[in-house]
Amino acid sequence: MSSFDETLLDETDETVRIRLVVNGRKIACEVAPRETLVDCLRDKLELTGTHAGCEMGACGACLVQIDGRAAHSCLIFAVQADGARIETIEGLTESGVIADLQAEFHRRNALQCGFCTPGMLVNAQELLSQATQPSREDIRDALSGNYCRCTGYEAIIDAIDAVAKARRESGGAT
Numbered sequence: 001m002s003s004f005d006e007t008l009l010d011e012t013d014e015t016v017r018i019r020l021v022v023n024g025r026k027i028a029c030e031v032a033p034r035e036t037l038v039d040c041l042r043d044k045l046e047l048t049g050t051h052a053g054c055e056m057g058a059c060g061a062c063l064v065q066i067d068g069r070a071a072h073s074c075l076i077f078a079v080q081a082d083g084a085r086i087e088t089i090e091g092l093t094e095s096g097v098i099a100d101l102q103a104e105f106h107r108r109n110a111l112q113c114g115f116c117t118p119g120m121l122v123n124a125q126e127l128l129s130q131a132t133q134p135s136r137e138d139i140r141d142a143l144s145g146n147y148c149r150c151t152g153y154e155a156i157i158d159a160i161d162a163v164a165k166a167r168r169e170s171g172g173a174t
C-alpha cells in the first residue's frame with residue numbers, strides 16, 4: 001500500500017483570498033499560497049507592464065511600488081501583499097507622476113526593446129523621491145540592480161540626470 005498522503009494534493013490546490021489597492025482601485029482575488037505578486041499582477045490582473053525576468057531579485061524588471069516604496073514583486077508572495085497599496089507602471093503612467101521621466105527616456109532613446117524600462121522608471125522615481133540632487137554616481141548606484149541588455153545605460157543615466165535637474169529647478173521632486 002502506498003504511503004502517499006493525498007491530503008497534500010488538496011493543500012496544493014488551496015487558494016487564499018487577498019485584498020489589494022492596485023493603481024487606486026480596490027480589488028480582491030484568489031491566489032495560491034506560493035503565487036508571487038508579479039504573477040498575480042500579470043496573470044490575474046492583466047497588468048503586464050510589470051515584467052518577470054530573473055524571478056530572483058537580481059534584474060529589477062519586476063519593480064513596483066508597495067505602500068509607496070519600490071519593491072521586487074518577484075520576491076513577494078501575493079498573500080504577503082494582502083492589504084497593501086500597489087502602484088504598477090500602468091498606475092504611475094495614468095497618474096502622470098513619471099511623465100517627465102518617460103518623456104526624457106523617449107527623447108534620449110533610453111530604451112530599445114523596453115523589457116527593463118518599467119523597472120528602470122520605478123527605480124528612477126524611487127531615487128528622485130529620496131534624493132533631490134543625485135550625482136551621476138548616485139544614479140549609477142541606484143540602477144545597479146536594474147539590468148538592461150540593450151542600451152549600455154548611458155542614455156538612461158542621462159535621462160534620469162536631466163529629470164533630476166529639471167525637477168530641482170521647478171521646485172522639487174514629483
Ligand code: FES
Binds near residue numbers: 058062063072
Ligand atoms: S524578475 Fe524580479 S528582480 Fe528580476
Ligand code: FES
Binds near residue numbers: 112113115149150151
Ligand atoms: S531596453 Fe532592452 S533590456 Fe533594456
